Amino acid sequence: MAEIKAEGLTYVYSAGTPFEKTAIEDVSLTIGQGELVAVIGHTGSGKSTFIQHLNALLTPSAGRVLLDGEDINRDKYSRRDVKRRVGLVFQYPEYQLFEETVYRDIAFGPRNMKLPEGEIDERVREAARFVGVDEGLFEHSPLELSGGQKRRIAIAGVIAMRPEVLILDEPTAGLDPAGCAQLQENICRYREETGSTVLLVSHNMDDVARLAGRVVVFDHGRVVMDGSPAEVFSHAGRLLEIGLNVPRASELALALRKKGVPVPEDVFTHERLLASLLALREGRPC
Amino acid sequence: MLNPVIVFENVHYTYPGDELESLCGVDLAIERGSFVAVLGRNGSGKSTLAKHMNAILVPTSGRVLIDGIDTADEAKVLEVRRRVGMVFQNPDNQIVANVVEDDVAFAPENLGVEPTEIRRRVDAALALTGMSEYSMHAPHLLSGGQKQRVAIAGVIAMEPEILVLDEPTAMLDPLGRKEVVDTAYALCKARGMTVVLITHHMDECVDADRLLVMSNGSIAADGSPAAVFSDQALMEREGLGVPETARLLQALRASGMALPEDRLDTEGCAEAIAQAIRTEA
Amino acid sequence: MLKDITLGQYFPGDSVVHRLDARTKLVLVIVYIVALFQAQSWLGFGLVTLVTAGCVAASRIPPKTMFKGVKPMLFIIVLTAMLNIFYTSGTPVLPGWIITWEGISRACQMVLRIVLLISGTFLLTYTTSPIALTDGLEMLLNPLRRLHVPVHEMTMMMSMALRFIPTLIEETDKIMSAQKARGADFETGGLVQRAKALLPILVPLFVSAFRRADELAVAMESRCYHGGEGRTRMKQLRMGRADHIALFLGAAFLAAMIALKRLGL
Numbered sequence: 148m149a150e151i152k153a154e155g156l157t158y159v160y161s162a163g164t165p166f167e168k169t170a171i172e173d174v175s176l177t178i179g180q181g182e183l184v185a186v187i188g189h190t191g192s193g194k195s196t197f198i199q200h201l202n203a204l205l206t207p208s209a210g211r212v213l214l215d216g217e218d219i220n221r222d223k224y225s226r227r228d229v230k231r232r233v234g235l236v237f238q239y240p241e242y243q244l245f246e247e248t249v250y251r252d253i254a255f256g257p258r259n260m261k262l263p264e265g266e267i268d269e270r271v272r273e274a275a276r277f278v279g280v281d282e283g284l285f286e287h288s289p290l291e292l293s294g295g296q297k298r299r300i301a302i303a304g305v306i307a308m309r310p311e312v313l314i315l316d317e318p319t320a321g322l323d324p325a326g327c328a329q330l331q332e333n334i335c336r337y338r339e340e341t342g343s344t345v346l347l348v349s350h351n352m353d354d355v356a357r358l359a360g361r362v363v364v365f366d367h368g369r370v371v372m373d374g375s376p377a378e379v380f381s382h383a384g385r386l387l388e389i390g391l392n393v394p395r396a397s398e399l400a401l402a403l404r405k406k407g408v409p410v411p412e413d414v415f416t417h418e419r420l421l422a423s424l425l426a427l428r429e430g431r432p433c
Numbered sequence: 434m435l436n437p438v439i440v441f442e443n444v445h446y447t448y449p450g451d452e453l454e455s456l457c458g459v460d461l462a463i464e465r466g467s468f469v470a471v472l473g474r475n476g477s478g479k480s481t482l483a484k485h486m487n488a489i490l491v492p493t494s495g496r497v498l499i500d501g502i503d504t505a506d507e508a509k510v511l512e513v514r515r516r517v518g519m520v521f522q523n524p525d526n527q528i529v530a531n532v533v534e535d536d537v538a539f540a541p542e543n544l545g546v547e548p549t550e551i552r553r554r555v556d557a558a559l560a561l562t563g564m565s566e567y568s569m570h571a572p573h574l575l576s577g578g579q580k581q582r583v584a585i586a587g588v589i590a591m592e593p594e595i596l597v598l599d600e601p602t603a604m605l606d607p608l609g610r611k612e613v614v615d616t617a618y619a620l621c622k623a624r625g626m627t628v629v630l631i632t633h634h635m636d637e638c639v640d641a642d643r644l645l646v647m648s649n650g651s652i653a654a655d656g657s658p659a660a661v662f663s664d665q666a667l668m669e670r671e672g673l674g675v676p677e678t679a680r681l682l683q684a685l686r687a688s689g690m691a692l693p694e695d696r697l698d699t700e701g702c703a704e705a706i707a708q709a710i711r712t713e714a
Numbered sequence: 715m716l717k718d719i720t721l722g723q724y725f726p727g728d729s730v731v732h733r734l735d736a737r738t739k740l741v742l743v744i745v746y747i748v749a750l751f752q753a754q755s756w757l758g759f760g761l762v763t764l765v766t767a768g769c770v771a772a773s774r775i776p777p778k779t780m781f782k783g784v785k786p787m788l789f790i791i792v793l794t795a796m797l798n799i800f801y802t803s804g805t806p807v808l809p810g811w812i813i814t815w816e817g818i819s820r821a822c823q824m825v826l827r828i829v830l831l832i833s834g835t836f837l838l839t840y841t842t843s844p845i846a847l848t849d850g851l852e853m854l855l856n857p858l859r860r861l862h863v864p865v866h867e868m869t870m871m872m873s874m875a876l877r878f879i880p881t882l883i884e885e886t887d888k889i890m891s892a893q894k895a896r897g898a899d900f901e902t903g904g905l906v907q908r909a910k911a912l913l914p915i916l917v918p919l920f921v922s923a924f925r926r927a928d929e930l931a932v933a934m935e936s937r938c939y940h941g942g943e944g945r946t947r948m949k950q951l952r953m954g955r956a957d958h959i960a961l962f963l964g965a966a967f968l969a970a971m972i973a974l975k976r977l978g979l
Contacts, residue, residue, distance in 0.1 A: 190576065190606045204891055227897075235895040242885075243892040245917035255914070259897030290921060295475065304896060321522075321603045323474045323633050325672025350606050353677075392607045395636070395677030395699075402703035408710055417677060421684050424706065428690070428713060487936055511938050519936040526926045527933035531724055531877050535845040538948035540937035551948040569726050573880045587937060 149232065149311035149344055151178045151201060155210035158196050162208065170196040171368040173210070178312075183338060183345045185355040185376075188365030189390045194348055197365065198314050201346070202233035214312075231260055234310030238317045240301030241294065249275075249292075249300055250285040256308040274307035275300075277337045279329065295326040299333075306337065313337070314346040319354070327351075331358060356380060356394040356415050364391070380415035396420045437462035438595060438627050439486060444495035446481055455481045457650040458495070463629065463643075465594070468621040470638035470658070471631045473647030474672050479631045482647065483599040486629065487517035500594065515544060518588025522600040524580035525573070533575075533583050534559065534568040540591045551590075558586040561624070562616055578609025582616055589620070595627040596620060602632060610634070635662070635676045639697035646671055659695035678702040685709075723880070724843050730956065731773035731841045736850025738957040739838050745964045746834045750827060752971040757979050759826055765967060766830055766837075773841050783836040784829055791828050795821040839876075848873040849951060852942075866942030874930070882923065889918050 156174040161167050171193040178184055188194040199205045200212055203219050203226040212219050219229040237243070246252035253274055257267040275282060278299040284292065289300050302318065318334065319327040331354060338345045349355050355362060355376065362379040364372035366389045372379050380386070383393040383401045393401070396417050400410045408427065414420050441461040447454045455478050463469055473479040484490040485497050488504040497504045499513050521527050530536035534555050541551045559565045562582040572580055581601050588596065598617060602610040614630075614637050621628040630637065638644050644661045646654035648671055654661045662668065662679035675683075678697045685706065686692050690713070696705040726732075731739075746765075753759045770780055784791075804816030839847070848869040855865045890900070893914045900911050 189608060199891070202895060204894060230895060230897055237888065237892045237895070240892065242922055243889055243896075243914070243918050245914045245921075255898075256896040259899065293475070308897065323672065324635075324674050325474050328672075390608055396681075398699055399677060399681065399703060402699050403706060406703050406707035408703075408707050417680055421681060424681075424685060424710075425688060427710060428688075489932055489936060511940065514936060514938045519933075521929065521933055523926075523929060525881050526929035529874065529877060529930070529934060531844045531873075532726065535843065535948070539934075539939070542945050542947055543938040543940065545944040545946050548946060548948055548950050551946065555948060571724070571726075571880075573884070591938065 149180055150213075150215055151233070151312060151344070152176070152213040152216075153197075153200070153210065154213065156197070156200060156207050156212065157209040158200065158205060159208045169368055171200075171365075174368075174370055175210075176363065176370060176373070178344060178346065181338075181342050181344055182361055183335075183347065183359055184361045184363055185359035186346055186348045186363050186365065187350070187352070187355060187391060192365040193368035194365040195316065196368075198235065198316060198346065198348060201312070201314060202235050203229045204235070231256070231308045232310055233312040233314065234305040234308055236302050236305050236313070236315045236318060238320060240305075240318075241289075241297035243304075244289040244297060244301055247288060248286050249280065249289050252289050252300060253303045253307050256304055260308065270307045270309060271303075274303040277306055277340075278303045278333050295322055295330075298322065299330070302330075309341075310343065312344040312346065314348075316348045317350065318347070319349075319351070327354070350392065352380075352392045352394045352397075356396075364389075376415060377413040381412040383412075383415075436465045438465040438500055439463040439629070440498040441482075441485070442496050442498070444485060444492045444497060446485065446490060446493050448481075453650075454493075455650050456485070456492075459650075459652060461645075461652065463627060465627055466621070466625045467642040468618065468628045468630070468640070469643045469645065470641035471629065471645045471647060472633070472635070472638060472671075472673055473653075477647040477671075478650040479647040480599055481650075483519070483597050483629065483631050486595070486597050487519050488513045489519075511544070515591050516593050517595045517597055518585075518591055518593040520581065520584045520588060520596070520598045520601050522603050524577055524584055524604070527584050528572045528580060528587070531571055532568075533564065533570050533572055536572060536583060537586045537590050540587060544591065554590045554592065555586075558589040561589060561620065562586040563612075576609060577605045578612035581605065581609065581613045585613070585616055585620075593626070595629070597629045597631075599631045600633065601630075602634060602637065610637070635674060639676055639678065646673070657695065658697055662697070663694055681706075723840065725775060725779070725840050726843070727774060727841065729772060729774045729841070731769060731837070733956065734960055735951050735953050735957045736842050736846040737854055737951060738953065738960055739842055740847075740850050740854060742960060742964045743835060743838050745968050747831065749968045749971040750830055750834070752968075752975045753823075753827070754975060755979050756823075758971060758974050759823060761970065761974070762830055763826070766833055769837055770833065773837060775837065775840050779840070780833055780836065783840075784832050787828065787832055791825055794824050794828060798824050844873050844876040846949065846951065847876075849947060849949075853951065866945075870942075878923075878926070881926075882919070885922060886915065886919055889915050 153174050153176045157172050158170045159167060160170055174197060186194045186198065196205065200207055206220055214229060214232060219225055244252050246255060250271055253271045254267050257270050272282065280296065280299050280303055289297055319330055322330065334345065335358065347359065359376055362374065362376050363370055364379060372382065380393055380397045383397040386393050394415045397415045400414045400420055403410045410420065410423050414423055441459045444456050444459045445454055446456040459482065471479045471482065481490065485492065485504065486499065488510050491505045500516055502509050502513055504513050528536050529539050537555045537558050538551050541554055559568055562585050564579065564582050564586055567575065567579065572583060596617065601613050605613065617628050617630055618640060620626045632638065639658050641658055644656065644658045645652055646661060653671060654664065654667055662675050663683065665675060668675050676697060678699060682692050682694060682696065682702060690709050692705055692709050696702045750762050753762050770777060798821035799813055799817045802814055802817035802820050804814035807813045807815060852865055852869040859865050898911060898914055
């Protein structure tokens with residue numbers, strides 16, 4: 148069981164100085180066990196600040212974060228505890244690798260948890276399997292591997308802590324299309340096998356449309372939309388207005404509607420768009 | 434080709450210490466004033482290709498001619514680099530000064546240009562990239578897209594004929610990507626610069642005059658974006674995927690609709706489909 | 715937070731101080747430091763403080779920013795004050811106490827000296843763009859070239875260092891957060907343990923600094939950098955009337971300070 152709940156979450160940077168800036172304001176959100184939620188918003192919309200609250204890296208200026216009903220900021224111990232229950236993978240996580248071998252780097256998190264050696268070993272192997280890192284690489288230096296492999300190892304380092312909630316900030320940024328697809332598949336399989344809750348921050352709306360069960364949209368520090376991909380992407384015009392992308396299929400559907408082709412508003416994938424266009428041709432309702 | 438400005442003649446390149454060749458016999462001629470996009474997975478040799486265009490790398494065998502100058506001629510390295518502006522992936526690692534306009538001035542200063550002329554070029558370059566209002570800003574406080582535009586301004590100040598961008602959008606968010614790609618297209622269309630854009634993003638290639646796909650150190654496909662994207666098997670094999678517009682047009686054509694292949698921008702594609710549906714009705 | 719460190723930062727502006735030639739400011743800072751070390755009495759310190767305050771006011775840099783620059787040095791300042799308070803002999807404040815009036819007075823003067831030293835040098839970096847600063851330094855040191863000192867390379871390195879300080883600070887912040895998320899603990903444990911806890915930050919930081927240096931070198935070469943030979947400057951350093959007046963005032967200030975010291979005041 149791991150339910151995350153944010154209640155009236157507000158965070159103000161550099162409070163009391165001329166640089167004071169409210170990053171998020173009055174954000175309330177419940178994320179249930181096992182959900183795959185995409186968090187979207189343009190740079191500076193507050194989404195990064197939000198996710199850093201979920202494992203107590205940032206302490207709210209107002210409001211609370213509850214994990215299974217308990218305030219994660221109640222004391223020093225709960226703040227430490229939440230870091231292993233809610234795993235956070237930052238953007239470009241390969242820049243945090245530091246150990247001499249791949250194995251030791253993945254083991255860094257479990258070792259900080261003071262687990263027995265046997266369990267550390269088991270977790271390192273499990274995490275490596277989830278991200279598709281071959282055990283033959285364990286004794287290599289992480290620094291001599293390719294960018295894509297480094298990324299996987301860094302993600303394994305967080306998965307090895309067996310978090311109940313896994314948050315990934317742009318996990319595929321900078322990878323080539325094949326690398327992106329592979330990593331996404333790994334993440335999905337991880338979620339299916341472990342039943343973990345997964346939060347995915349992404350700029351790529353096609354990925355969001357394909358992967359997420361729920362989409363939360365941040366703008367100016369607030370949650371402005373929250374629903375299924377079909378619901379959220381049916382507001383394609385509004386999303387474009389606040390400087391976000393929409394899935395390519397939604398973008399095309401929007402352009403088609405403007406040219407008088409009655410494609411339904413909740414079309415956001417290639418398959419649905421193709422199906423509704425073919426239906427239109429044959430004069431069937433779509 | 435009428436007027437090629439970049440010419441590769443059977444170029445081979447192996448990185449020191451590597452066994453495998455990173456470029457295996459590339460022949461290529463790029464037309465002056467054209468916009469060429471280059472796709473390819475990581476390690477396909479597309480960055481190596483780019484680095485040959487301004488003599489950062491010189492061929493192990495074969496030759497590269499920029500405006501007729503052989504890049505292997507050490508005496509003419511500056512001549513080559515002045516003609517070819519390079520923009521790289523990480524915006525932070527190519528800005529040298531703490532103030533935007535000082536950074537843009539860096540290249541002309543290196544070339545020994547007169548101070549008043551440098552001033553004129555810096556102002557012009559900042560105007561072309563839409564960064565004039567940031568001339569006195571500190572680069573580390575700008576957004577990723579803005580930093581990349583400063584980097585572009587920094588090479589434009591050399592007044593090059595060719596602009597080579599090596600994955601300039603890989604680290605940017607969608608807004609930043611659009612800023613940079615729009616700037617690159619504008620420099621080609623409005624200023625007549627030759628632009629080579631290396632990227633992972635198919636949708637950045639749809640308006641290019643020509644699209645190359647690199648694979649294992651060779652050119653696997655070369656043609657108009659519409660032609661290259663229509664070879665779905667190839668794109669699949671190279672792990673690249675196809676833009677939504679191309680995919681949809683192909684699927685609809687396969688089901689018997691009379692549609693052109695080459696309307697790959699969103700507006701054009703929607704227009705073509707709308708028209709086809711209207712005529713059929 | 716690390717982001718608050720303002721070392722080497724430049725605040726663009728258009729004040730009299732901003733407009734002075736970098737060479738003038740460099741010379742004046744040296745004059746200022748020499749003058750500061752002439753101060754031995756409250757009268758002397760008073761004069762230097764007054765001059766510093768005047769310069770800060772003329773630069774229109776908010777005093778708050780100046781104090782922010784002093785903050786990272788707080789540890790050294792407190793340590794100096796302590797040493798002086800406890801280890802100066804003289805008249806005890808209260809009979810039997812180790813603290814003496816002389817000690818308090820020495821401590822205050824030492825603290826003032828450090829704060830003034832920092833403020834004076836920071837005023838230089840706050841009001842002078844690093845490019846101007848390194849250009850100025852390069853021109854002042856130019857005579858050393860005849861002794862085969864690589865003046866251009868040295869000043870170029872300095873300006874690169876200044877450029878990358880904010881970038882590396884930001885990076886350190888990010889790496890720290892990432893390691894904290896993996897359960898790294900930087901706050902508890904003994905000295906050895908804490909030093910060891912820094913490895914997960916320092917290793918990635920060094921790796922990234924080397925990668926940046928590599929990429930930067932390629933980017934600079936691409937932009938036709940080939941050393942100092944034949945380089946020109948967009949912004950020519952030019953000495954104007956303001957510079958002559960400033961240098962004259964600096965000389966007068968130094969003379970006054972030396973006179974005060976000679977007179978034992």
